[in-house]
Amino acid sequence: xxxxxxxxxxxxxxxxxxxxxxxxxxxxxxxxxxxxxxxxxxxxxxxxxxxxxxxxxxxxxxxxxxxxxxxxxxxxxxxxxxxxxxxxxxxxxxxxxxxxxxxxxxxxxxxxxxxxxxxxxxxxxxxxxxxxxxxxxxxxxxxxxxxxxxxxxxxxxxxxxxxxxxxxxxxxxxxxxxxxxxxxxxxxxxxxxxxxxxxxxxxxxxxxxxxxxxxxxxxxxxxxxxxxxxxxxxxxxxxxxxxxxxxxxxxxxxxxxxxxxxxxxxxxxxxxxxxxxxxxxxxxxxxxxxxxxxxxxxxxxxxxxxxxxxxxxxxxxxxxxxxxxxxxxxxxxxxxxxxxxxxxxxxxxxxxxxxxxxxxxxxxxxxxxxxxxxxxxxxxxxxxxxxxxxxxxxxxxxxxxxxxxxxxxxxxxxxxxxxxxxxxxxxxxxxxxxxxxxxxxxxxxxxxxxxxxxxxxxxxxxxxxxxxxxxxxxxxxxxxxxxxxxxxxxxxxxxxxxxxxxxxxxxxxxxxxxxxxxxxxxxxxxxxxxxxxxxxxxxxxxxxxxxxxxxxxxxxxxxxxxxxxxxxxxxxxxxxxxxxxxxxxxxxxxxxxxxxxxxxxxxxxxxxxxxxxxxxxxxxxxxxxxxxxxxxxxxxxxxxxxxxxxxxxxxxxxxxxxxxxxxxxxxxxxxxxxxxxxxxxxxxxxxxxxxxxxxxxxxxxxxxxxxxxxxxxxxxxxxxxxxxxxxxxxxxxxxxxxxxxxxxxxxxxxxx
Numbered sequence: 139x140x141x142x143x144x145x146x147x148x149x150x151x152x153x154x155x156x157x158x159x160x161x162x163x164x165x166x167x168x169x170x171x172x173x174x175x176x177x178x179x180x181x182x183x184x185x186x187x188x189x190x191x192x193x194x195x196x197x198x199x200x201x202x203x204x205x206x207x208x209x210x211x212x213x214x215x216x217x218x219x220x221x222x223x224x225x226x227x228x229x230x231x232x233x234x235x236x237x238x239x240x241x242x243x244x245x246x247x248x249x250x251x252x253x254x255x256x257x258x259x260x261x262x263x264x265x266x267x268x269x270x271x272x273x274x275x276x277x278x279x280x281x282x283x284x285x286x287x288x289x290x291x292x293x294x295x296x297x298x299x300x301x302x303x304x305x306x307x308x309x310x311x312x313x314x315x316x317x318x319x320x321x322x323x324x325x326x327x328x329x330x331x332x333x334x335x336x337x338x339x340x341x342x343x344x345x346x347x348x349x350x351x352x353x354x355x356x357x358x359x360x361x362x363x364x365x366x367x368x369x370x371x372x373x374x375x376x377x378x379x380x381x382x383x384x385x386x387x388x389x390x391x392x393x394x395x396x397x398x399x400x401x402x403x404x405x406x407x408x409x410x411x412x413x414x415x416x417x418x419x420x421x422x423x424x425x426x427x428x429x430x431x432x433x434x435x436x437x438x439x440x441x442x443x444x445x446x447x448x449x450x451x452x453x454x455x456x457x458x459x460x461x462x463x464x465x466x467x468x469x470x471x472x473x474x475x476x477x478x479x480x481x482x483x484x485x486x487x488x489x490x491x492x493x494x495x496x497x498x499x500x501x502x503x504x505x506x507x508x509x510x511x512x513x514x515x516x517x518x519x520x521x522x523x524x525x526x527x528x529x530x531x532x533x534x535x536x537x538x539x540x541x542x543x544x545x546x547x548x549x550x551x552x553x554x555x556x557x558x559x560x561x562x563x564x565x566x567x568x569x570x571x572x573x574x575x576x577x578x579x580x581x582x583x584x585x586x587x588x589x590x591x592x593x594x595x596x597x598x599x600x601x602x603x604x605x606x607x608x609x610x611x612x613x614x615x616x617x618x619x620x621x622x623x624x625x626x627x628x629x630x631x632x633x634x635x636x637x638x639x640x641x642x643x644x645x646x647x648x649x650x651x652x653x654x655x656x657x658x659x660x661x662x663x664x665x666x667x668x669x670x671x672x673x674x675x676x677x678x679x680x681x682x683x684x685x686x687x688x689x690x691x692x693x694x695x696x697x698x699x700x701x702x703x704x705x706x707x708x709x710x711x712x713x714x715x716x717x718x719x720x721x722x723x724x725x726x727x728x729x730x731x732x733x734x735x736x737x738x739x740x741x742x743x744x745x746x747x748x749x750x751x752x753x754x755x756x757x758x759x760x761x762x763x764x765x766x767x768x769x770x771x772x773x774x775x776x777x778x779x780x781x782x783x784x785x786x787x788x789x790x791x792x793x794x795x796x797x798x799x800x801x802x803x804x805x806x807x808x809x810x811x812x813x814x815x816x817x818x819x820x821x822x823x824x825x826x827x828x829x830x831x832x833x834x835x836x837x838x839x840x841x842x843x844x845x846x847x848x849x850x851x852x853x854x855x856x857x858x859x860x861x862x863x864x865x866x867x868x869x870x871x872x873x874x875x876x877x878x879x880x881x882x883x884x885x886x887x888x889x890x
């Protein structure tokens with residue numbers, strides 16, 4: 139083929155080139171359209187996914203009533219931008235409760251992540267929802283730390299501190315007292331902590347809160363008869379707290395008390411001028427009000443002083459006619475509220491608008507975290523029939539007030555929930571700060587596996603409604619300077635309450651537990667009560683004895699009675715009936731006392747009693763003839779008293795002959811070798827037999843022969859099992875006389 143034949147005409151090449159260009163343009167256009175469609179599809183798909191995700195994560199107000207709503211609160215959260223999820227939590231409990239109140243869900247939880255939550259929360263609910271406020275128990279996340287959630291009523295005090303050299307402050311000579319900068323116009327705290335260890339208001343007699351020595355009671359070691367050392371002194375010959383049964387003293391009236399001289403050192407022996415300090419006294423017919431009054435006149439070496447009641451207290455409203463009759467012109471007292479009392483480590487006081495503090499090991503306050511109480515109540519819930527549960531939380535330096543259809547505490551630590559304001563000049567007795575009230579008649583309150591540390595109010599709880607339950611709780615350090623009850627009072631007549639396996643330890647209140655009608659008090663441990671007041675560890679007052687059962691409790695180391703069926707001591711007042719006291723063990727206390735009639739007192743053990751003469755024997759069942767001025771002719775004549783073991787038993791019949799209204803009681807004074815020759819009596823006193831009430835307390839040899847270890851102050855070592863072959867085992871009497879029962883020990887058993 140010639141070269142001419144093989145060549146392509148130029149016009150054909152141009153056509154081909156144009157065709158190729160068209161094809162490329164079309165292809166490119168198609169590719170871009172395809173790519174655009176893919177992009178649009180991806181964008182649409184992503185938007186749909188986000189929309190679906192947002193729809194699935196509905197806001198609290200969009201949840202159906204049957205759905206459970208869980209919202210998280212974290213110190214790392216944000217109320218404005220958070221959605222309540224664990225990845226994006228709220229910042230405050232108050233905001234969580236606001237969302238809960240708007241929600242349609244009937245099962246709502248606010249879960250608090252670890253840390254100190256210092257923002258107060260208030261809410262009300264109009265419907266019968268279930269609301270849980272709980273510490274978060276899961277693993278930590280970037281937004282929610284694991285650990286203890288603390289509802290904190292304190293603030294860190296950022297103050298400047300200088301070493302104090304004032305001659306008016308006794309502790310300053312030690313070189314350990316520091317003075318703060320002025321608090322200025324800020325609200326002065328009324329309670330202080332150093333690194334979460336509570337500090338004690340400077341006081342006399344010296345004692346501390348952090349080691350519970352403020353609740354230690356009397357120590358007679360090395361003292362002459364009738365004297366003791368301890369955290370409280372006692373007054374006598376007090377001016378009645380009200381002028382008459384219906385009229386209060388005019389404001390500013392100077393009243394007086396006299397030290398009874400039993401404490402060492404006594405008021406006179408202290409050689410301190412207490413003028414301008416506060417005298418903190420128990421007032422009222424039963425000493426249930428703790429009042430801080432300014433001392434207006436006292437001289438060193440004098441056993442008497444004059445004081446003025448606080449102007450902030452309406453005493454006639456609280457005391458009324460109960461304080462007037464003069465049956466209790468005595469009581470406990472201590473001094474606070476003056477820097478001249480600051481002389482020991484762990485103490486603090488105000489001096490003007492400055493804090494003076496004596497820290498342990500002469501520590502400089504700037505080396506510790508000093509916290510001050512700022513908010514008494516951090517959580518208020520009410521206004522509805524909601525069932526509220528608080529769980530896995532710590533309240534520190536604050537408390538709660540709940541008015542609901544039902545309320546439960548589960549694994550909640552209440553640390554320093556209430557505190558008086560005497561340190562900032564308000565000496566009025568503290569009212570009930572922790573409030574638990576039912577919205578309806580069938581209100582149910584339950585407290586389980588929880589603890590209360592250092593509550594300072596008339597009682598920890600009252601008005602708790604019927605059918606309440608207190609199971610496996612620890613109450614510790616209650617009623618620093620007095621009060622009514624370490625746990626619950628009978629105010630509101632809470633019927634059918636259960637107290638099971640609680641420990642009540644270190645308290646200066648009148649009572650440990652104050653049951654109402656048909657209450658059951660079982661397997662509780664009560665010990666270390668430190669104030670000699672007119673109360674009892676378990677105090678069953680006259681209107682509430684019918685159907686109340688007190689059984690299998692250990693009670694020891696007290697200046698009050700272990701168990702008491704009580705009534706007003708006036709002739710014609712018959713008292714209560716039908717209480718059952720069975721299988722209890724009491725030692726190193728005052729006497730177990732029973733007034734009323736048709737009571738059942740069986741198989742109790744009472745020994746090492748602080749009272750052994752007259753009707754105040756270890757076991758005192760009051761009968762007519764003992765104190766004719768107020769005992770009724772039929773008192774306890776139908777009561778059942780049998781199978782008890784006591785170091786002394788006192789009873790008196792209408793003809794004055796000492797006897798027992800039952801059989802099988804044991805009280806002994808001699809050798810345990812042979813019941814016929816041991817001074818023991820198993821059948822009750824015989825008719826005509828006298829002097830049983832003066833039977834001395836059982837000797838250590840007798841008790842050691844009967845029990846494995848009956849008197850150790852360490853519960854882990856205490857063992858009331860009967861020795862093999864012992865007389866009590868043979869007779870089948872006392873709390874452990876029934877060999878068919880498994881050996882039991884009482885008290886709080888879980889660590890919160």
